[in-house]
Amino acid sequence: MARRTGLNEPASGGRGIPGSLGAPGPSAYHRLNPLTKAVLATATAVAAVVIGGLLGPAVVVAVAVLLPAALAGVLGRLVRTSLLFALPLAASAFLVNLFFFPNAETVLFRIGPITASAEGLSFALEILARILAIGGAITLFYLTTPPASFVVDLERRGISPRLAFVANASVQTVPAMVERAAQITAAQRARGLDTEGSPWRRVRGVLPIVGPVILGSIAEVEERTMALEARGFTRPGRRTLLWAPPDRGAERVVRWLLLVAVVAIIAARLTGTWT
Amino acid sequence: MLIRWLAAIAAFLAGALVGILIAGGSLTDYDAALGAFPLITAISVVAGIAAYAAVEYAQTGGFASIASQFGTRTIVLMPIAIAINIILGQTVAAALKVPVYLDSIGTILVGALAGPIPGALTGLLANLLWTYVLPPPFHSDFAAPFAITAVLIGLLAGGAGRFGLLRPRPDRRAGELIAAGVVALVVVGGLALWTYTQFYEQTFTFFNPEPEGDPGALLVLVGWVIAALLVAAVVGFFALLFLRRDASVAYVTIAGAVTGVLAAIVSAPIAANLFGGVTGAGTDFLVAFFRQQGADVLGASFQQGLISDPIDKIVTFFVVYLILSALPRRTKARFPQGERLLDEQVEPGGGDDDAEWRGAPA
Numbered sequence: 001m002a003r004r005t006g007l008n009e010p011a012s013g014g015r016g017i018p019g020s021l022g023a024p025g026p027s028a029y030h031r032l033n034p035l036t037k038a039v040l041a042t043a044t045a046v047a048a049v050v051i052g053g054l055l056g057p058a059v060v061v062a063v064a065v066l067l068p069a070a071l072a073g074v075l076g077r078l079v080r081t082s083l084l085f086a087l088p089l090a091a092s093a094f095l096v097n098l099f100f101f102p103n104a105e106t107v108l109f110r111i112g113p114i115t116a117s118a119e120g121l122s123f124a125l126e127i128l129a130r131i132l133a134i135g136g137a138i139t140l141f142y143l144t145t146p147p148a149s150f151v152v153d154l155e156r157r158g159i160s161p162r163l164a165f166v167a168n169a170s171v172q173t174v175p176a177m178v179e180r181a182a183q184i185t186a187a188q189r190a191r192g193l194d195t196e197g198s199p200w201r202r203v204r205g206v207l208p209i210v211g212p213v214i215l216g217s218i219a220e221v222e223e224r225t226m227a228l229e230a231r232g233f234t235r236p237g238r239r240t241l242l243w244a245p246p247d248r249g250a251e252r253v254v255r256w257l258l259l260v261a262v263v264a265i266i267a268a269r270l271t272g273t274w275t
Numbered sequence: 276m277l278i279r280w281l282a283a284i285a286a287f288l289a290g291a292l293v294g295i296l297i298a299g300g301s302l303t304d305y306d307a308a309l310g311a312f313p314l315i316t317a318i319s320v321v322a323g324i325a326a327y328a329a330v331e332y333a334q335t336g337g338f339a340s341i342a343s344q345f346g347t348r349t350i351v352l353m354p355i356a357i358a359i360n361i362i363l364g365q366t367v368a369a370a371l372k373v374p375v376y377l378d379s380i381g382t383i384l385v386g387a388l389a390g391p392i393p394g395a396l397t398g399l400l401a402n403l404l405w406t407y408v409l410p411p412p413f414h415s416d417f418a419a420p421f422a423i424t425a426v427l428i429g430l431l432a433g434g435a436g437r438f439g440l441l442r443p444r445p446d447r448r449a450g451e452l453i454a455a456g457v458v459a460l461v462v463v464g465g466l467a468l469w470t471y472t473q474f475y476e477q478t479f480t481f482f483n484p485e486p487e488g489d490p491g492a493l494l495v496l497v498g499w500v501i502a503a504l505l506v507a508a509v510v511g512f513f514a515l516l517f518l519r520r521d522a523s524v525a526y527v528t529i530a531g532a533v534t535g536v537l538a539a540i541v542s543a544p545i546a547a548n549l550f551g552g553v554t555g556a557g558t559d560f561l562v563a564f565f566r567q568q569g570a571d572v573l574g575a576s577f578q579q580g581l582i583s584d585p586i587d588k589i590v591t592f593f594v595v596y597l598i599l600s601a602l603p604r605r606t607k608a609r610f611p612q613g614e615r616l617l618d619e620q621v622e623p624g625g626g627d628d629d630a631e632w633r634g635a636p637a
Contacts, residue, residue, distance in 0.1 A: 038407060049549060085416055089555030096559055097551045100566030102575075114567065127551035131417075134549075138406055138416040147408045162350050163400070169354035170361075170404050174413045177358045210363075214380075215601055217355045222606065224351045233347055 025144065029072035033247040034150035035157070036255055040064060041141035043258040048133030050262075050269050057129040065136040074143050078136065081143070086135035090128055097124035147171050149245050156244040165233075173217075181213045279330045279340075286326030290319030310544045310573060317423045320430065324392065344390035344611045352388065352610070356381030357401040361413050364405075367556075375587040376556060382425055383432040383534075383595045387441050388610040391433025398425025420549055424542040428534055428588070432595075435530040436612050441596055443618040444522040452525075456516050459525035460509070463532045466585075470536060474577045523596065531592035535585030542584070543576035552576040558583045 025031045044064040048057040069078040097120050104117030148168055155164040185193075188208050194201045228234075294315030295301070300308035308315065331340055364378025382401060386394025399422050406419035435441055447455075516524045546554050552572050553559040558579055565575040599607065599616055607613040 081411065082416070085411070085414070089417060089550060089553065092553045092555050092559045093551050096553050096563045096566065097572075100563045100575075102566055102569060102571045123551065131550060135416040138419075141407070142410060142414065147410055150408060162345070166350060166353045166357070166400060167404055167408055169351075170357040170400070171408060171410075173354045173358040174361060174409060177355075177362055178413075181362075211601070214359060214598055217359070218352070218598075218602060218606065221348060221351045221355065222609075225348045228351065229347050233350075 027072045027144075029068050030144045031246075032144075033245050033251050034145045034153045035247075036251045037141050037145055038150065039255045039258050040068075041137040043262045044137035045134040046262050047265055048137075049130055050265050052126065052130075054125060054129050057133040061133045061136055065133070065140050069140050069143075072140075072144050074140070078139055078143055082132070082135040082139035085139065086131050090131050090135075093127045093131060094124045097127055152241060152243070153245045153247075155239075156241055161239050177213060177217060180216065181209060184212050184216075185209050276340075279327050279334070282330040283323040283327035287319045287323035290322040291315055294318060309577070310548060312543075313423050313541050313545050316427060316541045320395070320423075320426060324395075341392055344393050346389075346611060348610055349385070349389040349393050352385055353393065353397050353400070356385045356397050357404060359384070360397075360401040361405050361409065365413055365415065375583060375590060376558075377587065377591060377594075379425065379428050379588070380591055380594055380598075382429045383591055384598060386429045386432025386434075387436035387595060387599065387616060388607065388613055389433075390437065390612050391430045393611075394429030394433040395426045396429070398422070398427075398429035401425060417550070417555070420545050421542055424538050424545070427541055428538055431530070431534045431537065432592075433612070435526075435534075435592075436615060439615050440523070440526040440530045441592075441599060441616055442523060443600055445618065446520050447522045449517075452516055452520060452522055455522040455525035456513055459512070459528045462529045466532055466536050470581045474574070474581055527592045527596045528589055531589030532585050534592070535588035536581065538588060539577065539580030539584035543580040544573060546580070547573040547576040552579070 029037075044060055047064075048060050051057060051060065065078070066075065069075045098116050099111075099114045099120065101117050101120030101123055104115070104119045106118035108116040108118055108121065110116070148171070151164050151167045154167075155161060188205075193205050193208055196202070294311065295305050295308040298308035298311040298315065300306065328338060328341060331338060359381035360378050363380060364376060367375065367377045378401075379398065382394055382398040385397040402418045402422035402425045405413075405415050406417070512524070512528065516522075546552055552562045552566075552575055561579040561582060562575050565578040566572075570578055604617055607616050
């Protein structure tokens with residue numbers, strides 16, 4: 001990819017390019033190609049799951065999540081957001097496995113009819129390490145990568161422009177739909193909809209909000225279809241991208257090495273040469 | 276047309292059989308392969324789609340029937356469907372502590388309106404974007420591993436739409452309604468019996484408590500609650516069937532139950548292997564309950580999924596059916612599979628509406 005030298009210099013502030021896209025990231029890690037970061041995140045998550053245990057995921061996380069995060073200067077945010085997002089799953093996984101581990105023998109303590117076991121504790125800690133490793137790896141990826149730049153990069157690599165459109169449009173549709181839901185909620189409340197009473201009333205209030213949101217969104221499909229077709233959306237051939245994230249030969253090598261490493265770990269695990 | 280579908284289904288089944296055999300199971304005893312079901316499903320789905328495409332290419336020299344599912348209208352609908360999936364999925368998981376997910380309404384909607392392949396793609400993209408692309412607050416680190424489940428749901432929804440299960444059939448005669456209701460009860464009952472003997476019988480006996488004190492008493496209570504819910508569900512099902520006099524109520528239930536059982540079988544090993552069986556949703560107390568009854572990690576995941584997923588998918592299919600009923604006929608008919616969702620009775624052409632749409636002058 002390096003031979004396409006024009007791609008190595010982000011044309012920041014160029015005409016028609018969103019500011020968040022063209023701007024170079026604040027650190028060297030931010031400026032890595034999005035695909036490299038995505039491969040690193042996926043490889044980290046897969047490796048942590050396949051290696052298992054406690055020490056393995058801890059080492060993987062330290063090397064592939066905490067170190068890059070510190071280099072990128074997002075360590076504090078990474079720890080905060082990944083813990084916040086992993087919390088419901090992690091808490092649930094820990095409690096269920098600690099107290100309800102099947103056929104456990106070593107009893108740690110009892111609360112009423114349920115028993116915390118030593119086997120449950122070690123399994124729960126293992127699952128916890130895994131969840132935090134997956135959460136941390138993915139969080140590092142999205143903290144250092146603008147959503148659109150990943151999609152643009154994939155489009156340059158040859159995925160269909162239609163898929164790229166779906167991905168980018170999804171990113172924009174989610175907040176727009178939340179906004180629409182807020183407007184409809186306000187409008188329905190102005191007409192007397194009770195959204196704060198008893199649970200039953202709140203459940204009944206869901207329908208007059210969700211219904212118009214979904215039906216209104218589908219009704220818009222017609223207009224958008226015509227708008228896109230009028231602008232040559234169905235035209236065959238490739239689009240010319242004004243900007244794409246830079247890529248380097250070294251990153252290409254790193255991506256393949258990560259892939260080979262993950263395959264090697266899985267193979268070693270499956271054949272039982274190393275546990 | 277029929278040959279393509281048969282080839283796809285044959286390739287899927289062959290892939291599944293080979294996968295089960297490689298993973299160490301056999302046709303009658305596939306317990307050893309349970310943990311590998313997600314991988315086997317992924318490979319079999321790819322094999323099925325490839326077989327369909329290959330047969331179509333051999334017959335026509337092109338991929339018209341697949342390409343025609345991807346009009347601009349489908350492409351525009353997909354982001355909306357993905358947003359519906361993610362917003363409802365995230366809100367339901369966070370806000371309501373109930374054993375349903377409601378994160379596949381958009382997938383099933385696209386499958387019904389546009390076809391199996393767009394449905395599968397919507398499911399795949401929704402889960403991948405949820406993890407890799409969408410920024411918080413609508414972001415989940417743990418959605419991507421379940422992408423294969425979403426693909427399967429999209430394919431099945433596309434099939435349900437293709438075979439007209441989601442077509443409204445209002446004001447039918449009582450005989451027809453009873454026939455449809457009995458068919459649905461037989462299918463759902465058969466599925467329930469199969470899942471019970473496969474996944475619950477060893478560790479779990481309703482109404483027949485082991486003399487163990489507390490857990491036994493709890494089991495009897497749960498058994499009775501489940502029995503009461505079952506009776507209520509059957510009564511509600513027939514009430515709905517005869518109140519609306521819409522035979523499709525029965526077919527929508529079948530589609531939801533089949534999709535739910537298959538989705539549970541594919542997603543349970545993922546949750547068990549990655550997260551020790553929990554998903555952070557309101558379903559986790561069921562996992563804890565089944566563990567307490569002596570199921571292992573994988574077994575409890577199956578037992579939880581096979582209760583939650585069919586309920587969730589039946590509810591989701593009904594939501595989609597209601598959305599489709601509320602859409603104007605004009606809007607529906609313009610989607611690739613929309614003509615199969617139209618109420619045939621209103622049309623003078625009867626069941627032959629395909630020909631009417633295709634033959635209309637441009």
